[in-house]
Amino acid sequence: MSTIDKYNKYVERQRRKYNHQRGKHSHLRDSQQTKCYSAEWKYLEMYPDIKECMSKKDAEKFFKRITKSKMWKDNGWPTELVWLKDMGDRRRLNGYAQDGLVRTVSLSPSGCSKYTIIHELTHCMGYWNHDRLFRIWLVKMVSRFFGVKEAKDLKQCFKDEGLKMSKPREPLAYGQWLEKYNRLVNEN
Ligand SMILES: [Zn+2]
Numbered sequence: 001m002s003t004i005d006k007y008n009k010y011v012e013r014q015r016r017k018y019n020h021q022r023g024k025h026s027h028l029r030d031s032q033q034t035k036c037y038s039a040e041w042k043y044l045e046m047y048p049d050i051k052e053c054m055s056k057k058d059a060e061k062f063f064k065r066i067t068k069s070k071m072w073k074d075n076g077w078p079t080e081l082v083w084l085k086d087m088g089d090r091r092r093l094n095g096y097a098q099d100g101l102v103r104t105v106s107l108s109p110s111g112c113s114k115y116t117i118i119h120e121l122t123h124c125m126g127y128w129n130h131d132r133l134f135r136i137w138l139v140k141m142v143s144r145f146f147g148v149k150e151a152k153d154l155k156q157c158f159k160d161e162g163l164k165m166s167k168p169r170e171p172l173a174y175g176q177w178l179e180k181y182n183r184l185v186n187e188n
Contacts, residue, residue, distance in 0.1 A: 007177055014171040035161045036130035040119070043157040050114045050146060056083065059112045063105070066121055071144050075137075079103040079124045086110055097123035118142060132164050139165070 001009075044051040054062065063081045066072055080102055084091075086109040094111035097120040098104045105120040118141050127134035135158050143151030155165050172180065 003178065003181070004174075006181070007174055010177060011171045014169075030129040030131075032132075032163060033130045035163055036135065036158070039157040039161040039163065040115070040154075042160070043154050044115060046153060047115075047146075047150060050150070052113055053110060054112055054114065056109055056112075059107060059117065062114055063117055063121075066117070066141075066145060069144070071141075072121075076121070076125050077103050079105060079121065082106045084108045095120045097121070097128070099128070114146075118145060132168065135163060135165060136167065 060081060067076065067079055078101075082104045084095075084106050088110050091108045091111055093108065094113070094116045095105060095107040098106070103124040105117065105124060107116065107120070119138065122134060122138045122141055125137055127137055139151050139155050139158075142154050158165055171177075
């Protein structure tokens with residue numbers, strides 16, 4: 001294998017380490033989902049107003065506010081809201097996100113809160129599982145659309161569950177990597 005191929009492999013490995021489940025074609029398990037949900041559950045106890053179910057009209061308004069924002073235009077993807085059939089108390093979930101040419105957030109009319117919308121839209125930014133980059137962007141979205149304190153508390157709830165929140169380190173540039181690589185080769 002050529003050195004440049006080795007470097008590319010290294011970059012790929014580094015990226016995967018932090019965002020290993022990005023994309024719908026992943027066959028890796030969404031290993032941090034349970035902890036993520038449990039952190040969110042504790043978080044929403046602190047902010048009952050953002051977990052309250054909204055009317056369809058209010059939900060559509062809030063959805064639009066986000067998808068028309070600059071933040072969304074810079075970081076998001078064309079995404080539409082789809083209403084699920086209202087199952088009342090028998091509903092199995094409040095919402096889910098799906099990939100596509102136009103991505104969709106499907107919401108249950110009887111369980112649709114501001115928080116559900118933010119969470120599902122963050123998936124539609126391309127972070128399909130609940131790993132570190134998803135959480136980092138979720139906190140950014142909460143900061144932008146709910147407030148700084150709300151974001152800080154959410155971050156803390158994730159940390160309390162033992163979930164990492166620091167920004168992933170960028171892989172080494174080729175020159176730096178080569179230096180390190182040569183050193184290792186010479187040592188052996
Ligand atoms: Zn999710």
